[in-house]
Amino acid sequence: MTRTLLVDADDTLWENITVFNAVNAAYVDWLLPGSSVRELQSELDALQVEFIAKHGYGRETFAKSLLGGVERFAGRMPSNADSAVIDELVRPLLWDELDLIDGVPETLEELSARNRLIMVTKGDHDEQSHKVARSGLRHHFDAIEILPTKSVSEYERIGELYSLDPESSWMIGNSPRSDIHPALAAGFGAIHIPHADTWSHEREDLTSHPRLMSLGTFSELVRHF
Ligand SMILES: [Mg+2]
Missing domain, CATH: 3.40.50.1000 (HAD superfamily/HAD-like)
Known part of the structure; x- marks a missing residue:
């Protein structure tokens, strides 16, 4: 047989994971300058798992979780400008390369x-x-x-x-x-x-x-x- x-x-x-890690690092640099992704990693992972449970895998879910993180980590309601920055950050997740x-x-x-x-x-x-x-x-x-x-x-x-x-x-x-x-x-x-x-x-x-x-x-x- x-x-x-x-x-x-x-x-x-x-x-795959290295690409997500790079996006997470750029996100933390933008949202919380001076913090390192390492300090926030377990909270970011938890947030992303929560959104996957609700919305399934994929770039859009990931972008939603990062937008949700604006409120959770920076304590403000996300704006359209935040949304535009996040769309740019998740561009590598289009997987054209x-x-x-x-x-x-x-x-x-x-x-x-x-x-x-x-x-x-x-x-x-x-x-x-x-x-x-x-x-x-x-x-x-x-x-x-x-x-x-x-x-x-x-x-x-x-x-x-x-x-x-x-x-x-x-x-x-x-x-x-x-x-x-x-x-x-x-x-x-x-x-x-x-x-x-x-x-x-x-x-x-x-x-x-x-x-x-x-x-x-x-x-x-x-x-x-
Ligand atoms: Mg695998």
């Missing part, structure tokens, strides 16, 4: 010759589709799955949809919470490739499991698959 690799996208194939992680195109080229590849990403559908198109990586994949959230039942649904044999299918990604733990629970193997900066909301202590392997870089996948 053909081996199938399910591959996460944000912070596995291309940089993507920064691919080292070795990704060559590694996918090699892996796709020996394995069936399915991209499994979560987020706003239009935004993630745009990133896939801009990445230039679409042709390596047999299918693209964009999910609202990565849960055990979503992995099970993908397993059924593509008639995957769990014994010869692996999920590859940087997030224990979204990529590793639910995929293992659905019966797949899992390959954790940590990213130096994983968003606090995605952090979870990695479980130990006979079908879990950790690698240092994406390129190392070719030694195993």
